[in-house]
Each structure stands twice: as structure tokens, then as C-alpha cells.
Amino acid sequence: xxxxxxxxxxPTSSREALDHLEQSGDSRDVLEALSVMIExxxxxxxxxxxxxxxxxxxxxxxxxxxxxxxxxxxNMGIVTRNKKAGTRLAAExxxxxxxxPLTLKLEAESLLRTHAVRRPLEIEAVRVAAKQMTEQQxxxxxxxxxxxxxxxxxxxxxxxxxxxxxxxxxxxxxNPLFEQLIRQIQDGFNxxxxxxxxxxxxxxxxxxxxxxxARAVAKGDGAAAAKVMERIMDMVEAEVIAILGGPDV
Amino acid sequence: xxxxxxxxxxPTSSREALDHLEQSGDSRDVLEALSVMIExxxxxxxxxxxxxxxxxxxxxxxxxxxxxxxxxxxNMGIVTRNKKAGTRLAAExxxxxxxxPLTLKLEAESLLRTHAVRRPLEIEAVRVAAKQMTEQQxxxxxxxxxxxxxxxxxxxxxxxxxxxxxxxxxxxxxNPLFEQLIRQIQDGFNxxxxxxxxxxxxxxxxxxxxxxxARAVAKGDGAAAAKVMERIMDMVEAEVIAILGGPDV
DNA sequence: ATCAAGTTAATGTCGGACATTATAATTTTA
DNA sequence: TAAAATTATAATGTCCGACATTAACTTGAT
Numbered sequence: 001x002x003x004x005x006x007x008x009x010x011p012t013s014s015r016e017a018l019d020h021l022e023q024s025g026d027s028r029d030v031l032e033a034l035s036v037m038i039e040x041x042x043x044x045x046x047x048x049x050x051x052x053x054x055x056x057x058x059x060x061x062x063x064x065x066x067x068x069x070x071x072x073x074x075n076m077g078i079v080t081r082n083k084k085a086g087t088r089l090a091a092e093x094x095x096x097x098x099x100x101p102l103t104l105k106l107e108a109e110s111l112l113r114t115h116a117v118r119r120p121l122e123i124e125a126v127r128v129a130a131k132q133m134t135e136q137q138x139x140x141x142x143x144x145x146x147x148x149x150x151x152x153x154x155x156x157x158x159x160x161x162x163x164x165x166x167x168x169x170x171x172x173x174x175n176p177l178f179e180q181l182i183r184q185i186q187d188g189f190n191x192x193x194x195x196x197x198x199x200x201x202x203x204x205x206x207x208x209x210x211x212x213x214a215r216a217v218a219k220g221d222g223a224a225a226a227k228v229m230e231r232i233m234d235m236v237e238a239e240v241i242a243i244l245g246g247p248d249v
Numbered sequence: 250x251x252x253x254x255x256x257x258x259x260p261t262s263s264r265e266a267l268d269h270l271e272q273s274g275d276s277r278d279v280l281e282a283l284s285v286m287i288e289x290x291x292x293x294x295x296x297x298x299x300x301x302x303x304x305x306x307x308x309x310x311x312x313x314x315x316x317x318x319x320x321x322x323x324n325m326g327i328v329t330r331n332k333k334a335g336t337r338l339a340a341e342x343x344x345x346x347x348x349x350p351l352t353l354k355l356e357a358e359s360l361l362r363t364h365a366v367r368r369p370l371e372i373e374a375v376r377v378a379a380k381q382m383t384e385q386q387x388x389x390x391x392x393x394x395x396x397x398x399x400x401x402x403x404x405x406x407x408x409x410x411x412x413x414x415x416x417x418x419x420x421x422x423x424n425p426l427f428e429q430l431i432r433q434i435q436d437g438f439n440x441x442x443x444x445x446x447x448x449x450x451x452x453x454x455x456x457x458x459x460x461x462x463a464r465a466v467a468k469g470d471g472a473a474a475a476k477v478m479e480r481i482m483d484m485v486e487a488e489v490i491a492i493l494g495g496p497d498v
Numbered sequence: 499a500t501c502a503a504g505t506t507a508a509t510g511t512c513g514g515a516c517a518t519t520a521t522a523a524t525t526t527t528a
Numbered sequence: 529t530a531a532a533a534t535t536a537t538a539a540t541g542t543c544c545g546a547c548a549t550t551a552a553c554t555t556g557a558t
Contacts, residue, residue, distance in 0.1 A: 051508060062543040064313065067509090071317060084508050084551040113424045116377065117370065124369035175362045181430075300539060311512040316540085333520040333539050 030069040033059050038089070048088050049079075111240055114189045118182060119233045125170055125178040126213065126229045130222035133172035138218035144168045145214035152207045162203075165210060169217060202239050206232040279318040282308050287338070297337050298328075360489055363438045367431060368482045374419055374427040375462065375478045379471035382421035387467035393417045394463035401456045411452070414459060418466060451488050455481040 056063040070087055073079045081087045144165040152158045170179035193200045209232055216225035305312040322328045330336045393414040400410045419428035458481055465474035
């Protein structure tokens with residue numbers, strides 16, 4: 001453990017050093033300094049970083065501040081913290097990468113609200129995908145749609161195939177944020193749905209539309225693809241409304 | 250609202266209610282106990298909750314634990330915390346709410362990608378707002394737009410006013426997820442932007458469009474409102490591209 | 499060699515002191 | 529009287545030091 005000595009300035013009185021550091025504000029400073037430390041020490045996933053108290057000394061801040069910063073990172077899934085094992089990196093940290101924690105508060109009555117934010121993202125994703133995809137990605141999308149139809153017509157569980165199909169589209173969009181956002185919104189939706197209703201099987205009726213969607217995307221026709229996706233979203237929404245008993249948004 | 254003086258009840262003993270809480274373990278317990286407290290006191294959005302130290306006393310835990318719990322809520326956007334103003338509820342808290350932590354990893358080159366996911370959300374938000382808003386909300390939106398224009402024409406910092414304007418629209422949409430998502434995406438965008446470029450002042454040229462947007466929403470014309478918002482988003486995107494030097498998505 | 503008991507090094511928690519600051523109250527001044 | 533400047537105050541922000549807890553490590557006994 002290289003001990004990454006970033007600050008070896010021998011602060012005779014820890015006061016003056018602090019003064020010139022201009023300790024301003026929140027724990028983001030600490031996180032930023034930590035990012036630099038980690039990069040300097042070339043720590044990777046799984047590596048252990050120094051104990052809180054040493055980090056605190058090194059950065060000339062109190063242990064509480066370091067704690068809060070590390071807890072924030074823990075909440076973001078960037079580090080794990082254990083009693084004796086200390087703090088370990090759980091994900092790559094790079095100084096010019098910023099981890100934005102998004103937290104959605106979902107309530108049981110907000111299935112429709114969740115759907116309402118998913119809808120424009122899905123539509124835009126297919127539109128962008130149609131514009132950005134490479135030829136090969138178009139072929140993959142067509143193939144995935146065929147797989148989905150096959151599984152569906154065979155009467156098997158089509159959800160995994162459906163997931164692969166949509167993943168292919170999101171990948172073709174070239175923007176990983178679409179997939180990240182949509183998938184996690186979807187996870188939240190499912191978590192809410194499962195509590196009262198069990199495993200969701202929504203959208204079965206929309207599967208025959210998927211090959212059409214695939215063709216539109218592969219043809220590069222963003223408008224048509226968006227139209228199809230709109231229909232799909234509307235059908236899912238209608239299904240949710242039927243289950244809940246009425247519109248809510 | 251009622252500024253909930255839930256704490257003004259002279260806590261002579263303040264023990265009996267909390268004895269059965271049997272504190273143990275991590276800060277989730279504190280959050281749970283706090284949820285119960287908040288529900289009992291019927292606190293709503295905007296209301297203030299007791300100072301950290303009183304909460305700590307009430308729950309028989311140290312102040313640090315309460316702090317960590319409240320900071321976690323702050324990171325989730327559920328409360329806001331200010332020096333003297335104390336802690337206020339920013340979103341509804343309910344015991345059976347599900348908190349879904351979303352974490353997006355953003356990198357410096359993905360400003361445009363971030364914008365790309367924000368765009369459809371903003372457009373849909375104004376469309377829904379136009380459909381759902383009450384008459385009073387429409388008036389508020391118009392007023393906020395006027396404020397924004399006044400600040401802008403006075404040459405002052407218009408960002409706070411801009412934020413209030415968009416908040417009013419998001420609130421009118423009736424779906425808090427729009428605001429939660431968009432705000433946090435925006436925070437991420439700003440965090441990325443600030444590192445190399447400093448405080449963002451993007452979108453100045455779009456301000457004159459805002460009154461038009463406000464009128465469209467207040468009139469209930471979702472299509473027109475969406476059109477204006479599209480133009481606004483396109484202008485911002487063009488600005489970002491001009492800064493970065495080329496399209497990236 | 500294996501298991502049990504003790505050691506220890508880290509995080510977890512607490513509480514007190516002080517710093518900082520946004521709001522509230524007060525005084526001053528035009 | 530009203531606006532502006534000043535002071536007071538109450539909350540969070542930060543630091544520190546002590547102790548609790550716990551899980552990995554060490555040592556010892558069988």
C-alpha cells in the first residue's frame with residue numbers, strides 16, 4: 001500500500017495550513033481530493049484505501065467529514081465498508097468521472113407516474129437509435145425481434161428475450177444513459193408492482209408490434225420507430241390502468 | 250405551511266414514546282423512526298422538522314447518527330438542510346415508500362449524452378403540465394416567466410428565477426418524478442460542466458422564449474408548449490456543441 | 499492440522515466544544 | 529416613519545477524543 005503521500009508539508013501548526021486551504025463547504029471537496037489520492041496510488045477495484053483517520057490527517061480535515069464522504073460513496077455503491085476490513089473500492093474511480101446519484105422516491109400509487117417518465121425516454125431512445133445505429137446493430141435488432149417472436153409464439157417466458165431486444169436498441173442509440181435510466185426506472189416499477197401483484201407480465205399484447213419496431217429502426221426511420229414505440233407505451237399504460245382501476249397522473 | 254412546531258411541547262421527559270424503539274444498527278433505523286415521527290406530526294412538504302440534536306435526544310441516539318441519516322435523505326432529495334433554517338421536507342415521506350437509488354456514471358465527455366436524456370423529459374413534462382395544470386398553476390407559471398424576464402432584462406443572475414419557473418411547470422405536471430429526475434440530471438450536468446468550465450450560464454439566449462412557453466402551457470396547448478421546449482432544448486444543445494467543438498452522441 | 503480463544507485494527511457511536519452562517523431582532527440613520 | 533446597517537441567535541458544520549463493536553488475524557491447545 002503505497003501510502004500516497006499527497007501532503008507532506010509539515011504543518012507546524014495545523015492552523016495555518018488549514019487557513020490556506022480555504023476549507024469551504026461540503027464533502028465534495030473531500031471526495032475530489034480522495035479521487036486524486038486514489039488515482040495517484042493507482043488503486044483499482046478491490047483495493048483497500050487507508051483508514052478514515054489517516055485520510056482525515058492527510059487531508060487536514062476531521063474524521064467526521066471523511067466519514068460522511070465515504071458514506072456518500074457507499075450509498076452510491078462506489079466503496080464497501082467493513083469493520084475491520086476497512087474501506088475497499090467497489091467501482092472504478094476516476095477524477096474526471098462524476099458519479100451522479102439519482103434517487104427516485106416511488107410510491108405504490110405511482111405506477112402510472114413511473115410509466116409516464118419512462119415513456120418519453122423509450123420513445124426518444126428508439127428515435128436516436130434509428131438515427132445512430134450502425135448497419136450491424138440494425139441486423140442485431142432485427143434478429144433479436146425474431147427471437148422474441150419465436151419465444152412468444154412458443155408460449156414460453158418472453159421477458160428475457162424482450163429485455164435483450166430493448167437492450168440492443170438502447171445500445172444502438174450510442175448513449176448508455178438511456179439504458180441506465182430506463183432499466184433502473186423499470187426496476188423500480190417492477191419493485192412496486194411485485195408487492196401487490198407478483199411478477200409482472202405486462203405488455204404481452206405489444207410483442208407482435210416489436211418486429212415492426214425493429215424494421216423501422218433498422219431502416220433508420222426514426223419517426224416511424226417513435227410512432228410504434230408510442231403505441232407500445234400506450235398499450236402498456238392501458239394495461240396498467242386496467243389493473244389499477246383508473247388513471248391517476 | 251403550518252411551520253409545524255412539533256417540538257414545542259416541552260419535552261420534560263420525552264422518554265416514554267421512544268423506549269420501545271430499541272435503537273440498534275445503522276442509520277436506516279433512524280430514518281424509519283423519523284418517518285414515523287413525521288407521519289405522526291403530520292408534517293408536509295415545506296414543513297420544518299426538529300433540530301438534529303432534539304431528534305437525537307428523542308430517538309436516544311447520538312447527533313452524528315441523526316446527521317448521517319439526514320444527509321442520506323438530503324442526497325435523495327427528500328429534505329433540504331440550511332444553516333439556520335434547519336431541515337425541511339422537500340418531498341413527501343411515507344413509511345411504505347420505496348426508495349430506489351439510481352446511480353449514473355457520468356464522464357466529462359458526456360455532457361451531450363446527459364442533455365440527450367434530459368431533452369425528452371423536459372418536453373414531455375411541459376406537455377403533461379399543459380394537460381394537467383390547474384388554472385392557478387397556470388397563473389403561477391405566467392408570473393414566474395414574467396419574473397424571469399424581469400431579472401434577465403435587468404442583467405442580473407437569472408438562474409434562480411429560471412429554476413423557479415421550471416419548478417412551477419414540473420409541479421403543474423402533477424408528477425413529482427419529472428422534477429426529481431430532471432433536477433438531478435441537471436445537477437449531474439452542472440457538476441460535469443463546472444470542472445472544466447466553471448459555473449454554467451447556458452441557455453441565456455432561450456430566456457426570451459420562456460414567456461411564450463408559459464403562455465402555451467397556461468393555455469393548455471400541450472403541442473405548442475412541446476414545440477417551444479424543443480426549440481429551447483435545441484438551442485442549449487447547440488450551445489454545448491459550440492463549447493465542446495463538435496457533436497458527440 | 500484443526501479448532502478455540504485471545505488480540506487487534508479498523509469502523510461505529512457518542513457527546514462536547516467551537517466555527518460558521520442564515521435568519522431574526524434591534525438599532526441607527528436618512 | 530421606513531430603510532439600512534448592526535447585533536443576536538439558533539441552527540447546521542466541523543473537529544476532537546473517548547469508548548464500543550466487530551471481524552480479521554494470531555496464538556495456543558488438543
